[in-house]
Every structure is written in structure tokens, then in C-alpha cells.
Amino acid sequence: MRKPEFVYVTYIETTPEKLWEALTSSEFSxxxxxxxxxxxxxxxxxxxxxxxxxxxxxxxxxxEADPPRRLSYTWSxxxxxxxxxxxxxxxxxxxxxxxxxxxxxxxxxxxxGSKMLEGISKGWPAIMSSLKSMLESGxxxxxxxxxxxxxxxx
Amino acid sequence: MDISQFNPAIVYTIYIASTPExxxxxxTGAEFSRKYFSGNAVEVDLKIGGPFVVRQPDGSVHxxxxxxECDPPRRLTVTFNxxxxxxxxxxxxTLVTYEIEPAGDVVKLTLIQSHDRPISDDILSGxxxxxxxxxxxxxxxxxxxxxxxxxxxxxxxxxxxxxKMGIGxx
Numbered sequence: 001m002r003k004p005e006f007v008y009v010t011y012i013e014t015t016p017e018k019l020w021e022a023l024t025s026s027e028f029s030x031x032x033x034x035x036x037x038x039x040x041x042x043x044x045x046x047x048x049x050x051x052x053x054x055x056x057x058x059x060x061x062x063x064e065a066d067p068p069r070r071l072s073y074t075w076s077x078x079x080x081x082x083x084x085x086x087x088x089x090x091x092x093x094x095x096x097x098x099x100x101x102x103x104x105x106x107x108x109x110x111x112x113g114s115k116m117l118e119g120i121s122k123g124w125p126a127i128m129s130s131l132k133s134m135l136e137s138g139x140x141x142x143x144x145x146x147x148x149x150x151x152x153x154x
Numbered sequence: 155m156d157i158s159q160f161n162p163a164i165v166y167t168i169y170i171a172s173t174p175e176x177x178x179x180x181x182t183g184a185e186f187s188r189k190y191f192s193g194n195a196v197e198v199d200l201k202i203g204g205p206f207v208v209r210q211p212d213g214s215v216h217x218x219x220x221x222x223e224c225d226p227p228r229r230l231t232v233t234f235n236x237x238x239x240x241x242x243x244x245x246x247x248t249l250v251t252y253e254i255e256p257a258g259d260v261v262k263l264t265l266i267q268s269h270d271r272p273i274s275d276d277i278l279s280g281x282x283x284x285x286x287x288x289x290x291x292x293x294x295x296x297x298x299x300x301x302x303x304x305x306x307x308x309x310x311x312x313x314x315x316x317x318k319m320g321i322g323x324x
Contacts, residue, residue: 011302126257129169129293137171
């Protein structure tokens with residue numbers, strides 16, 4: 001059996017620099033991530049946070065930052081439901097691929113049976129799809145959060 | 155064909171700014187598929203038992219199968235067998251399902267690749283690298299009018315694993 005992790009690969013017609021900016025700028029992230037702001041100064045060891053509807057929902061620490069190739073942070077959800085789960089880890093690898101960029105997202109270090117893993121497995125495809133649309137067509141996707149059927153998220 | 159013994163080995167979900175009808179057409183039409191699937195033409199007779207073929211640009215048949223489930227524009231299941239010598243004898247048939255669901259004003263497309271026996275990660279590396287490329291390109295085509303140019307080759311670890319099992323590879 002594979003270890004509990006989520007891997008998502010997508011190809012985007014853009015440059016590694018623009019994709020890096022989209023992953024690390026709260027102005028961009030708000031557009032493709034249901035209004036979520038990504039907050040950090042993006043240097044190794046500095047704090048990372050997600051802010052949604054005016055509240056910090058998730059926190060972590062930057063584990064790796066090698067612009068525009070590799071970004072990794074730890075991730076803990078602040079809500080009651082996930083408080084007892086250990087921090088997981090998100091890694092983005094950006095590889096030039098002809099005129100495209102191959103983006104590989106790995107979200108790992110989950111406990112067996114993690115509820116967090118279940119939620120992020122539904123969320124990331126929508127976020128990554130919207131990010132790709134924004135970079136290619138200028139228009140992020142409006143995927144209704146409720147349509148993901150994540151427990152506790154409306 | 156009894157598909158109750160098949161289990162999902164690969165699931166890939168992508169959201170597309172399009173309509174279910176256009177996504178269905180892109181998945182089942184040769185003209186569309188040539189653009190997003192490295193020049194390969196999908197030819198399918200959309201009824202249960204109808205033939206399903208993926209033809210390479212030189213006209214040769216690369217993948218063949220038949221329609222198992224067909225509910226346009228919501229769900230299509232086909233057998234999806236790569237025509238490499240001894241592949242189907244050693245690995246069993248491969249089943250591919252496309253699920254198309256509206257999600258607000260966009261479309262959620264889910265690809266499920268299933269098998270009737272355990273398949274090694276080495277062999278699944280083919281689908282795990284291929285589907286994201288094909289479906290990323292399909293999304294771009296539907297949203298921008300331009301497919302992506304993604305040069306794909308079968309992963310080395312898959313070719314080696316197939317060879318060890320006595321399956322012919324290109």
C-alpha cells in the first residue's frame with residue numbers, strides 16, 4: 001500500500017517565475033483559492049499562514065524555498081476538528097517543460113486515517129485547476145465550495 | 155462484462171470552465187482528441203458493447219476496447235487496453251471511467267483507471283504520468299482554444315517492469 005499522501009500533477013502554459021508568484025502572492029491566491037490569502041515572507045524557517053474570511057485558518061513554517069523551483073511548508077489546521085492531528089507537509093515542484101511548466105504538488109506526512117487528508121484530496125484539484133485557468137486565460141474558476149462535499153465546509 | 159471485480163488504481167480530478175456536453179464531445183471525438191492527446195484519435199461507437207479505439211497519427215491502433223457504460227454527458231466507461239504483446243494476458247483488462255458533473259458554472263471531470271487485480275506502482279506510473287498531461291491539455295483546449303504541446307514517453311520504470319513480466323514494449 002502507498003503511504004497516506006496526496007499527489008497532483010498539472011501542466012500549465014506559463015513561466016516558472018509567474019507560477020512562483022501565483023503560489024506566494026496573496027493577491028493572486030485570493031483569486032484562485034476561494035478568497036484565501038497565503039501569508040509568509042517565504043524564507044526558510046519563517047512562519048506561513050492561510051487567511052480566509054478574515055481569520056487565520058492554517059499555520060506552518062517554510063521548510064524549503066528555492067524560487068522558482070521548489071517550495072515546501074508545514075501545514076496545521078487551526079480548527080477544533082483537526083487540532084489533534086500532527087502537522088502535514090506541502091511541497092510544490094516547478095519544472096520547465098518545453099514552453100510549459102510541470103507543477104507537482106505533494107501533500108504528505110499524514111497520520112493513518114487522517115481526516116485532513118480526506119479534505120485536502122477534494123480541495124487541491126479545484127485549487128490547482130483554478131490556478132491553471134487564471135494563469136492561462138486570466139480568469140480563475142468559480143467552483144462552489146459546497147460542491148466539493150468536504151465535511152464541515154460550506 | 156462484469157465490472158464489479160474492478161478497483162480504482164488511479165483517480166484524477168480536474169475542473170474545467172466548460173459545459174458537460176463540450177467535455178463529453180472532447181473525450182469522445184477524434185477531431186478534439188488529436189489536439190490534446192498527442193495526435194491520437196479517439197474513435198468510439200457510443201453504445202454499450204460498441205468498439206472503442208485510440209488510433210495513432212500513423213493510423214495504427216494503440217488502444218482498443220469496448221463501451222461498458224454510456225450515459226451522455228455524465229458517465230462513460232470503456233475497456234482501455236494498450237496493444238502491446240501479452241499485456242492483457244499478464245495484467246488483465248484496464249477499465250477507464252470518465253465522470254462528468256456540473257460544479258456551479260464549471261465542470262468537474264474525474265478520471266478513474268481500474269483493474270481487476272493488484273497492479274504495481276511501476277506499471278501504474280504510466281497512467282499516473284499520462285493522465286495529468288492528457289487532461290491538462292484537454293482543459294486548456296476547452297478554455298483557451300489551444301491544447302498544450304506535451305511530449306510524452308512511457309516512463310522507464312514502467313517499460314522495465316513490463317519487460318520483466320514478458321510483455322512486449324515499443
